Amino acid sequence: TTGTTGSGTPNGIIPPATTNGTSTGNPGTGSSATMASSQTNGKAPATTSNTTVPTAKNVAAKGTVIYGLKKVGLYKSPTFKASNRLAWYPKQKRVNRPMFVVTGYARSANGTLRYKVCDVNHGRKTASKTGYLTASKKYVGPVYYATVPKNKRITVIAKTGINAYKSATLNGKAKHYKAGIRLTVKKLVKHNLTTRYQLSNGLYVTANKKLVIVGNN
Secondary structure, eight states: OOOOOOOOOSSSSSOOOOSSOOOOOOGGGGGOOOOOOSOOOOOOOOHHHHHHOOOOTTOTTTTOOOEESSSSESSEEESSGGEEEEEOOOOOOGOOOEEEEEEEEEEETTTTTEEEEEETTTTTTTTTOEEEEEOTTTTEEESSSOSTTTTOEEEEEOOOOOEEEESSTSSSSSEOOTTOOOEEEEEEEEETTTEEEEESSSSSSOTTTTTTESOOO
């Protein structure tokens, strides 16, 4: 799977707004998608933005994975209209949230920032669709944790559990943890555009929010 390091300055460049004023747009017509695994090292689709304008803060980097926090839509163009909607993604429980890889950026006709994305919901009818998604933080967010929890504890929430590995590349399976198991974290490790948690026993697990949650839940 491809991953995301959370919010921050993106690797790509954000296009300029087409108006002088800022516009909130309609984030409810954004979009989302769901990635199944997140414990492997897939490559992100090629990016498509060639703009040359300074980057913005709190924008997902190209190649990272975001997911839908609320109901969102995928559109053919950055100016969202019902006539160019490709798909709706309903609000889902955390473990089933739809996920996308960010491949570029664009602005709507009124200057609202959009993400250009690829649907990575493997096994679903929308898988591999490309289009535009809201960039509103109220509707989409990073899939991977970017910090170590204060109490240094995480809980496995994936229904089928997660695997622990001997390296941050998630190669060399060493152990399997079932859903509900609480684990102690030693540190957060970045791997390409994803993150991993190194456990107190030295093994590594995914830091994907759909598979683990911080705290003793």
